[in-house]
Amino acid sequence: MIRFLIRRVMLGLITLWVIITLVFVLYYARPGVDPARELAGRAVTPALLANINKEYGFDQPVIVQYWHYLERLVPIPGHFNLGTSNTNRLPVTTIIAQAAPVDISLAAGAAILWTVLGISVGVLAARRPRSLLDRGATVFVLTGVSMPVFILGLLLLYVLYYQLTIHGFAIFPKPGSWTPITTNPLEWAHDLILPWITVALVVAATYSRLTRSSLLETLGEDYIRTARAKGLSERRVVYRHALRSSLTPIVTQFGIDLAGVLGGAIVTESIFGLPGLGLAVVQAIQVQNLPVVIGIVLVAAFFVVAANIIVDALYAVLDPRVRVS
Amino acid sequence: MTLSAVDVARPPAPSEEPAVKGIEGRTPLQLVVARLRTDRVALASVVVILLIVALAIAAPLIAAITGHGPSQTNVDSGTDANGQPLPPGTAGYLLGTDNLGRDILVRIAFGARISLLVGVLATAIATIVGVVVGLFAGYFGGWLDTLLARLMDVVLSFPYVLFAIVLVSVFGSSLPLTILVIAFFSFAAIGRIVRGQALSQREKEYVEASHSLGAGNLRIMFVDILPNLVAPVIVLATLLIPAAIIFEATLSFLGLGVQPPTPSWGNMLSDAEGVGFQAWWFYIFPMLFLLATTLAFNLLGDAVRDALDPRTERLFAGRRKNKPA
Numbered sequence: 146m147i148r149f150l151i152r153r154v155m156l157g158l159i160t161l162w163v164i165i166t167l168v169f170v171l172y173y174a175r176p177g178v179d180p181a182r183e184l185a186g187r188a189v190t191p192a193l194l195a196n197i198n199k200e201y202g203f204d205q206p207v208i209v210q211y212w213h214y215l216e217r218l219v220p221i222p223g224h225f226n227l228g229t230s231n232t233n234r235l236p237v238t239t240i241i242a243q244a245a246p247v248d249i250s251l252a253a254g255a256a257i258l259w260t261v262l263g264i265s266v267g268v269l270a271a272r273r274p275r276s277l278l279d280r281g282a283t284v285f286v287l288t289g290v291s292m293p294v295f296i297l298g299l300l301l302l303y304v305l306y307y308q309l310t311i312h313g314f315a316i317f318p319k320p321g322s323w324t325p326i327t328t329n330p331l332e333w334a335h336d337l338i339l340p341w342i343t344v345a346l347v348v349a350a351t352y353s354r355l356t357r358s359s360l361l362e363t364l365g366e367d368y369i370r371t372a373r374a375k376g377l378s379e380r381r382v383v384y385r386h387a388l389r390s391s392l393t394p395i396v397t398q399f400g401i402d403l404a405g406v407l408g409g410a411i412v413t414e415s416i417f418g419l420p421g422l423g424l425a426v427v428q429a430i431q432v433q434n435l436p437v438v439i440g441i442v443l444v445a446a447f448f449v450v451a452a453n454i455i456v457d458a459l460y461a462v463l464d465p466r467v468r469v470s
Numbered sequence: 471m472t473l474s475a476v477d478v479a480r481p482p483a484p485s486e487e488p489a490v491k492g493i494e495g496r497t498p499l500q501l502v503v504a505r506l507r508t509d510r511v512a513l514a515s516v517v518v519i520l521l522i523v524a525l526a527i528a529a530p531l532i533a534a535i536t537g538h539g540p541s542q543t544n545v546d547s548g549t550d551a552n553g554q555p556l557p558p559g560t561a562g563y564l565l566g567t568d569n570l571g572r573d574i575l576v577r578i579a580f581g582a583r584i585s586l587l588v589g590v591l592a593t594a595i596a597t598i599v600g601v602v603v604g605l606f607a608g609y610f611g612g613w614l615d616t617l618l619a620r621l622m623d624v625v626l627s628f629p630y631v632l633f634a635i636v637l638v639s640v641f642g643s644s645l646p647l648t649i650l651v652i653a654f655f656s657f658a659a660i661g662r663i664v665r666g667q668a669l670s671q672r673e674k675e676y677v678e679a680s681h682s683l684g685a686g687n688l689r690i691m692f693v694d695i696l697p698n699l700v701a702p703v704i705v706l707a708t709l710l711i712p713a714a715i716i717f718e719a720t721l722s723f724l725g726l727g728v729q730p731p732t733p734s735w736g737n738m739l740s741d742a743e744g745v746g747f748q749a750w751w752f753y754i755f756p757m758l759f760l761l762a763t764t765l766a767f768n769l770l771g772d773a774v775r776d777a778l779d780p781r782t783e784r785l786f787a788g789r790r791k792n793k794p795a
Contacts, residue, residue: 156620156623156624159620159624160623160624163624164633168636171636171637171640172640175640287765287768287769287772288765290712290768291712291716291761291764291765291767291768292761292764293716293719293720293723293760293764294720295719295720295723295736295739296739296757296760296761299739299743299753299757300757302747303747303750303753307747405631411631411632411635411724412720412723412724415724416743426632426635427635427724427725430635430638430639430726431725435639438635438636438639442632442633442635442636445632446632
């Protein structure tokens with residue numbers, strides 16, 4: 146198991162290094178591009194360019210630049226430096242620290258919702274294959290898989306916010322509402338409910354499909370017949386014996402999805418005007434705020450890689466076969 | 471799963487009288503087509519896809535009949551006295567106009583071209599690259615396999631929407647770049663499956679036989695092994711098309727894909743978002759076409775998977791019994 150974990154951590158670190166290096170090549174070391182000019186953004190002055198050139202050392206050989214670039218990413222307080230935004234001159238780390246709570250809130254609520262919904266629908270479908278319930282679940286899954294996030298978000302806004310509000314039922318908040326949980330937890334949940342549903346419904350579809358096929362496969366195993374032969378109740382057989390061991394593929398998927406949302410639910414945040422990392426990166430691209438784009442991309446890549454490693458560790462805990470090999 | 475498993479041709483028996491028919495050798499392709507023809511959902515999906523293809527092909531014709539180009543703004547006839555967009559059903563504008571007085575029907579028809587082009591081309595590139603990489607990795611094994619398999623792992627664990635954004639922000643958005651980005655993030659899904667299959671196929675006797683007949687590695691890989699992998703590749707490719715279409719629409723919706731004034735379903739919805747919900751026809755029509763397309767491809771993919779899988783033969787036999795031809 147230790148060997149397995151070490152291998153996964155190594156793979157994660159390699160992935161992270163590839164991303165970090167690609168970002169360096171694409172943004173700083175692309176031939177024919179003046180990186181200082183790119184980083185300066187729209188309000189560019191010769192003094193600013195000179196400053197950036199000095200700070201990043203763009204007059205030095207590429208390999209030295211790369212070394213300094215890696216140095217700035219070493220996660221030690223005071224050392225770690227993602228540069229400054231070229232519009233409001235705030236450190237990029239500050240901008241990310243302000244936006245991150247939005248992503249964490251969005252991811253936490255949505256993850257609970259999609260796990261509960263996805264697994265329940267999958268279990269219901271698997272317990273009565275080919276029944277009406279199973280067909281309904283299939284429709285749910287196919288709609289979810291075919292549904293782009295932005296269409297679901299716009300539809301929810303149109304029906305639940307716009308139509309209800311113009312008919313006098315202002316139940317859901319208008320896009321752009323955001324309250325930190327520390328200010329008012331109820332208001333926080335109220336502002337996030339539509340974004341949660343948007344993220345959760347699309348992801349839940351995948352979970353239902355995975356749960357259904359995985360559970361159906363497990364229910365055909367010999368040990369399930371043994372459990373039934375022992376006289377265990379159907380409920381106990383399904384939930385204690387079968388479901389637990391069919392959850393491993395779902396854990397993998399969970400890590401990927403959670404990381405995706407943490408790394409900026411770009412579309413959802415754009416539609417609902419949530420001031421998270423996703424919205425920040427889209428806005429930064431529009432105003433050519435390169436330091437912010439690079440910073441958010443690197444942080445998001447870290448989230449994704451870290452989540453993958455945690456999932457692999459969980460995998461080892463859940464599945465004894467992984468532990469032994 | 472191998473196609474040869476169902477390919478049981480009847481040995482020739484010339485003595486039989488011609489009255490005894492009903493047992494005919496059928497090729498795997500004939501079997502699959504026969505199964506699909508009993509599947510009403512699959513047939514409906516094919517009809518929907520053909521209609522969308524027809525719409526895309528006829529786009530210039532529709533433009534000629536209505537007299538409106540896809541990005542032509544009709545300031546006089548396309549808006550009402552207050553400069554507001556026209557609702558659907560207005561004379562000359564079947565699906566209404568947008569805020570610039572552009573004909574939504576014509577724009578949807580031209581948008582269909584973009585969606586289908588991206589979906590099919592990105593999937594084709596991803597499939598070819600995935601098959602080649604997967605075959606080389608699985609067939610040769612050793613360090614080449616380790617390298618290619620790790621590469622595919624890295625690609626699969628990439629935060630791909632984010633990385634698409636990076637590339638677009640560096641190189642500027644364009645249709646070829648969009649297609650390449652989607653293909654790059656899709657090839658690993660196919661490559662991994664092909665690699666796994668190739669790993670098991672290369673141990674089979676027929677590969678040994680081919681070796682002893684003096685066949686080279688390339689011949690064994692592409693002439694002997696590849697036909698056995700066609701089934702899973704076709705299924706995955708069919709399911710990659712809607713994913714690619716959604717990916718393109720999402721990028722265009724965020725302003726990072728197809729650039730205005732060229733119409734795509736994604737950027738039409740992004741235009742609509744800027745206007746507000748009063749003009750519901752801005753939203754509904756691009757949404758409906760996008761959903762119909764992705765749903766049809768997903769349903770067809772599921773149906774093809776069932777039809778290619780010999781284990782589901784009972785299901786199809788049941789259908790044939792219920793509805794005698």
